[in-house]
Amino acid sequence: MKLYNFFRSGTSHRLRIAMNLKGVQAEYIGVDLRREEHRQDAYRAINPQMLVPALVEDGDVFIQSTAIIEWLEERYPDPPLLPRQVRDRAHVRAMASIIGCDIHPLNNRRVLESLRRNFAADAAAVDCWCAEWIGAGFDAIEALLAADRHRGAFCFGEAPGLADVYLVPQVESARRFNVDLQRWPLILAVDAACAELDAFRQAAPGRQPDAGANTGHAGIGVKQASQAPAG
Amino acid sequence: MKLYNFFRSGTSHRLRIAMNLKGVQAEYIGVDLRREEHRQDAYRAINPQMLVPALVEDGDVFIQSTAIIEWLEERYPDPPLLPRQVRDRAHVRAMASIIGCDIHPLNNRRVLESLRRNFAADAAAVDCWCAEWIGAGFDAIEALLAADRHRGAFCFGEAPGLADVYLVPQVESARRFNVDLQRWPLILAVDAACAELDAFRQAAPGRQPDAGANTGHAGIGVKQASQAPAG
Numbered sequence: 347m348k349l350y351n352f353f354r355s356g357t358s359h360r361l362r363i364a365m366n367l368k369g370v371q372a373e374y375i376g377v378d379l380r381r382e383e384h385r386q387d388a389y390r391a392i393n394p395q396m397l398v399p400a401l402v403e404d405g406d407v408f409i410q411s412t413a414i415i416e417w418l419e420e421r422y423p424d425p426p427l428l429p430r431q432v433r434d435r436a437h438v439r440a441m442a443s444i445i446g447c448d449i450h451p452l453n454n455r456r457v458l459e460s461l462r463r464n465f466a467a468d469a470a471a472v473d474c475w476c477a478e479w480i481g482a483g484f485d486a487i488e489a490l491l492a493a494d495r496h497r498g499a500f501c502f503g504e505a506p507g508l509a510d511v512y513l514v515p516q517v518e519s520a521r522r523f524n525v526d527l528q529r530w531p532l533i534l535a536v537d538a539a540c541a542e543l544d545a546f547r548q549a550a551p552g553r554q555p556d557a558g559a560n561t562g563h564a565g566i567g568v569k570q571a572s573q574a575p576a577g
Numbered sequence: 578m579k580l581y582n583f584f585r586s587g588t589s590h591r592l593r594i595a596m597n598l599k600g601v602q603a604e605y606i607g608v609d610l611r612r613e614e615h616r617q618d619a620y621r622a623i624n625p626q627m628l629v630p631a632l633v634e635d636g637d638v639f640i641q642s643t644a645i646i647e648w649l650e651e652r653y654p655d656p657p658l659l660p661r662q663v664r665d666r667a668h669v670r671a672m673a674s675i676i677g678c679d680i681h682p683l684n685n686r687r688v689l690e691s692l693r694r695n696f697a698a699d700a701a702a703v704d705c706w707c708a709e710w711i712g713a714g715f716d717a718i719e720a721l722l723a724a725d726r727h728r729g730a731f732c733f734g735e736a737p738g739l740a741d742v743y744l745v746p747q748v749e750s751a752r753r754f755n756v757d758l759q760r761w762p763l764i765l766a767v768d769a770a771c772a773e774l775d776a777f778r779q780a781a782p783g784r785q786p787d788a789g790a791n792t793g794h795a796g797i798g799v800k801q802a803s804q805a806p807a808g
Contacts, residue, residue: 394724395675395717406664412643412678413670420663432651433637439644444626447643451682460709465696478691482626489625 347372350392350400350566352379353554356450357411358399359515362554364415366545367506368422372401376556376565379455389566397456412446415511427508438502441487441509445516449483452476453519476523480516484530487513491532499539506540514540518551578603581623581631581797583610584785587681588642589630590746593785595646597776598737599653603632607787607796610686620797628687643677646742658739669733672718672740676747680714683707684750707754711747715761718744722763730770737771745771749782 349365349372351358365372377383377398384396393400393409401408408414419427428435451457453476461467461475487509491497501509517537520527527534540546551557556565580596580603582589596603608614608629615627624631624640632639639645650658659666682688684707692698692706718740722728732740748768751758758765771777782788787796 394720395679395714397679408664408667408671410671410674410678412674413667416670417663417667420666432648433639435651436639436644436648439647440639440641443641443643447641447678447682448626448628451678452688456713457683460706461696464702464706465692465698467696471695475691475695482687486626493625 348375348402349373350375350377350389350398350402351554351556352377352384352398353551353557355379355398356454356515356519357397359518359549359551360511361399361401361411361414362549363511363514363546364418364427364508366549367425367427367511368418370418370422374555376554378556378565383566386566412442415508419508425505427511429502429507434502437490438507438509441490441501442512444483444486445512449479449516450512450519452479453523473523473525476520477525480520480523480525481529483516484520484527484533488530488532491536497532499536501536506543506545510536510540510546513537514546579606579633580604581606581608581620581629581633582785582787583608583615583629584782584788586610586629587685587746587750588628590749590780590782591742592630592632592642592645593780594742594745594777595649595658595739597780598656598658598742599649601649601653605786607785609787609796614797617797643673646739650739656736658742660733660738665733668721669738669740672721672732673743675714675717676743680710680747681743681750683710684754704754704756707751708756711751711754711756712760714747715751715758715764719761719763722767728763730767732767737774737776741767741771741777744768745777 347370349361351362351374353376377389379398383389384398390396392402392407395409397409399411399414401414408417415427428438458472461472467475491501494502496503498504500506501513513533514537517527517533547553578601580592582593582605584607608620610629614620615629621627623633623638626640628640630642630645632645639648646658659669689703692703698706722732725733727734729735731737732744744764745768748758748764778784
């Protein structure tokens with residue numbers, strides 16, 4: 347199995363956590379977004395959407411982290427990321443979706459580039475934009491956590507699951523955008539509980555082979571290094 | 578069952594299609610986003626995220642269209658919205674996620690309002706912004722459809738499914754933002770196939786009880802009509 351990834355991408359990060367929790371291993375192939383490697387033909391042939399992550403197994407290409415994580419859950423059911431009860435599964439998926447649909451897509455690299463390019467957004471305006479969507483989404487998750495009468499150490503119960511997989515990279519991203527997280531003590535408590543676990547620790551951006559500049563890591567871009575960037 | 582909805586919301590629209598395909602009926606309760614009813618206490622008590630749609634059954638509240646539709650699939654498995662094979666399910670979920678995560682969240686009402694408020698975006702700039710994300714996402718879906726050697730009338734095979742549920746409202750939205758759809762003939766063909774089906778027709782925004790202004794429809798806002806808008 348091959349995992350096409352970028353260390354700092356939130357969707358890549360969440361997929362790494364899910365794979366670690368499942369104990370699923372794959373060859374890590376860095377796709378350097380800073381060098382536009384995701385837009386080059388080599389990667390476009392794998393994922394026509396030209397976004398990370400992608401997972402390739404026996405010639406099958408899986409894209410979109412949400413879809414890949416649901417695939418992992420069906421393909422490798424133990425340990426489960428979703429509870430057994432249908433209504434509880436919907437609750438956990440809703441928390442994940444608040445992040446996956448209503449926070450992360452607004453704050454990712456291509457969107458912030460568009461804000462800078464089309465609306466001359468400066469660093470302060472970008473931080474403000476990110477804080478708006480993180481704040482709205484985290485307020486909702488904090489309210490859901492507070493209303494959970496059976497709340498445990500994680501987003502749902504006493505074992506890490508789908509919502510935690512989404513939450514931790516978003517908290518990491520919020521810190522990068524200088525968002526003050528003290529407003530969400532329950533989210534911070536979940537983040538701290540996750541930080542105790544190897545599955546989360548080993549998925550951290552700074553621990554990936556492509557973290558930092560010029561690591562010499564054999565990513566997808568090595569063969570294309572002498573070509574002009576596409577797009 | 579109660580469905581909290583706004584006729585023109587894309588996430589509300591996709592949930593209506595999914596419910597129609599499943600034959601699941603619910604009482605329709607309009608939440609008028611134009612009058613900020615989603616931010617009033619009556620609705621906030623139902624959905625702390627203050628977004629539509631929400632579905633309430635026997636006291637259980639389900640939010641986030643992606644999570645609600647997966648719940649529908651588990652609770653009412655026939656007819657299925659996802660194929661049987663695990664790898665095919667991932668493929669269909671990926672097409673849905675391209676829309677659900679990478680197009681729709683960027684073009685919805687609260688985001689466009691933020692662009693107007695924080696970046697003084699005018700109508701042309703808003704159309705351009707929407708076209709950028711619709712174009713990138715539709716290019717990817719068109720490529721996935723073109724690469725499907727077993728392609729049928731719908732996004733996957735010969736029966737409507739999850740990806741179609743997401744695609745049709747996004748095509749409707751693209752038309753509203755004046756996006757020229759001729760670039761994506763396979764998407765247009767799927768949209769045309771869906772338009773033949775009652776489940777899609779009856780879910781159309783213009784057919785909902787809260788469509789148009791001052792319909793007298795008994796939405797959630799009726800009791801709050803004389804109160805000052807919250808927020």
